Amino acid sequence: MAHITIKNIGAIKEVDLDLNKINVFMGAQSSGKSTIAKIICHCQWIEKRYFADLEKGDTLFQDNNSFYDKMVEYHRLDGYFDKKSYIYYKGEYITLEYHHQDKKISINKEQNTQYKYPKIAYIPSERNLVAAIPNLKKYNETNDTILYFMYDWFSAREALTEISLKDILQHKIEYLYSNDRDYIIDRGKKILITNASSGIQSLTPLIAVLKNSLENVYYKKRPLSYEQKIIIENQLSRLTLSNTSNIRNYEENKQQIESTFDYHLSNIFLEEPEQNLFPNTQLKFMYWLTRKLRRKKHQLTLTTHSPYILFALNNCMMGGLVDIKIPQKKRLGFESSDAWISPQNVSVYEITDGILRCIQDKDGIIENNYLNQAYKEVSDEYLSLLDYYYDKE
Numbered sequence: 001m002a003h004i005t006i007k008n009i010g011a012i013k014e015v016d017l018d019l020n021k022i023n024v025f026m027g028a029q030s031s032g033k034s035t036i037a038k039i040i041c042h043c044q045w046i047e048k049r050y051f052a053d054l055e056k057g058d059t060l061f062q063d064n065n066s067f068y069d070k071m072v073e074y075h076r077l078d079g080y081f082d083k084k085s086y087i088y089y090k091g092e093y094i095t096l097e098y099h100h101q102d103k104k105i106s107i108n109k110e111q112n113t114q115y116k117y118p119k120i121a122y123i124p125s126e127r128n129l130v131a132a133i134p135n136l137k138k139y140n141e142t143n144d145t146i147l148y149f150m151y152d153w154f155s156a157r158e159a160l161t162e163i164s165l166k167d168i169l170q171h172k173i174e175y176l177y178s179n180d181r182d183y184i185i186d187r188g189k190k191i192l193i194t195n196a197s198s199g200i201q202s203l204t205p206l207i208a209v210l211k212n213s214l215e216n217v218y219y220k221k222r223p224l225s226y227e228q229k230i231i232i233e234n235q236l237s238r239l240t241l242s243n244t245s246n247i248r249n250y251e252e253n254k255q256q257i258e259s260t261f262d263y264h265l266s267n268i269f270l271e272e273p274e275q276n277l278f279p280n281t282q283l284k285f286m287y288w289l290t291r292k293l294r295r296k297k298h299q300l301t302l303t304t305h306s307p308y309i310l311f312a313l314n315n316c317m318m319g320g321l322v323d324i325k326i327p328q329k330k331r332l333g334f335e336s337s338d339a340w341i342s343p344q345n346v347s348v349y350e351i352t353d354g355i356l357r358c359i360q361d362k363d364g365i366i367e368n369n370y371l372n373q374a375y376k377e378v379s380d381e382y383l384s385l386l387d388y389y390y391d392k393e
Contacts, residue, residue, distance in 0.1 A: 013354030
């Protein structure tokens with residue numbers, strides 16, 4: 001897995017961590033959790049571009065402040081940097097180091113790597129805009145996460161056309177894309193998604209993009225870009241076709257080179273999945289997502305304020321710990337059973353005053369005192385008020 005170091009960017013003082021299969025950042029508003037996700041995403045996008053541009057990767061993003069400018073534009077990080085800002089990223093294909101004082105960047109290719117070309121999807125907290133605003137295709141004013149999430153939404157709805165939300169919601173609701181319009185079918189009534197509840201407007205594009213990114217993009221061959229075709233042609237031109245054996249080798253090499261640009265896994269960046277969702281829906285969503293992540297070597301980076309997201313993830317990890325002890329018949333009684341995952345594959349952090357703290361115990365389970373904190377703060381005040389209530393009687 002990759003390693004990331006971030007210093008003095010936005011609210012972040014210093015962050016240093018190894019990325020896991022699932023990475024969760026918990027914290028208050030403006031604590032820096034989304035900034036961490038955005039920087040990781042940008043570094044992995046740079047790594048992907050380096051791999052895609054095999055012919056000119058050595059100079060890519062090293063001129064004209066391209067690394068910084070694209071990051072600030074795409075992730076809206078203007079004003080977050082000062083002269084002490086620093087980023088270090090060590091991935092499977094590149095090592096990247098950025099000093100903001102002189103906007104100096106060094107990028108080196110890793111040796112003997114087996115880099116797997118990823119589908120990268122950033123799902124911003126503003127995702128309900130794609131469902132709430134009519135005629136969204138006219139929107140192209142900015143080059144940021146919202147615009148590219150909109151593109152992912154367009155691709156997902158055209159690829160899937162129909163989506164059932166019954167695994168996550170309390171009752172059966174379906175999404176339907178027809179004649180370039182988006183509908184929700186709820187209790188037999190067909191309504192435009194722009195007229196649906198805020199929760200449905202938030203959840204529908206979230207599920208659609210996740211299903212497409214984690215499943216559908218692997219079902220069919222993805223067309224190569226013009227740039228990728230040129231790269232392949234340049235590499236194949238070095239082969240000779242003097243005999244049948246070489247023709248066979250040529251075809252084998254062509255297929256092998258082309259396959260390097262197939263998606264092998266997905267890197268998902270998800271901001272605040274709990275937005276506009278009922279607590280029980282948050283739990284069901286997290287079980288659904290963890291189940292999807294188990295099927296390939298996908299990676300998730302998630303930011304959240306919600307203890308319910310942590311409750312659900314904790315159940316998945318506890319199930320992973322005790323899986324072999326539970327009889328098959330008993331498993332059916334646990335709603336999270338098909339989403340159980342080893343705690344070794346999950347890292348959960350709290351960010352406070354710009355510093356990260358892991359909130360897992362030695363077995364990888366989220367600390368009880370942290371999970372109980374939100375409830376305790378509310379209940380303590382209620383109990384204090386309750387004393388006055390009984391005194392009144």
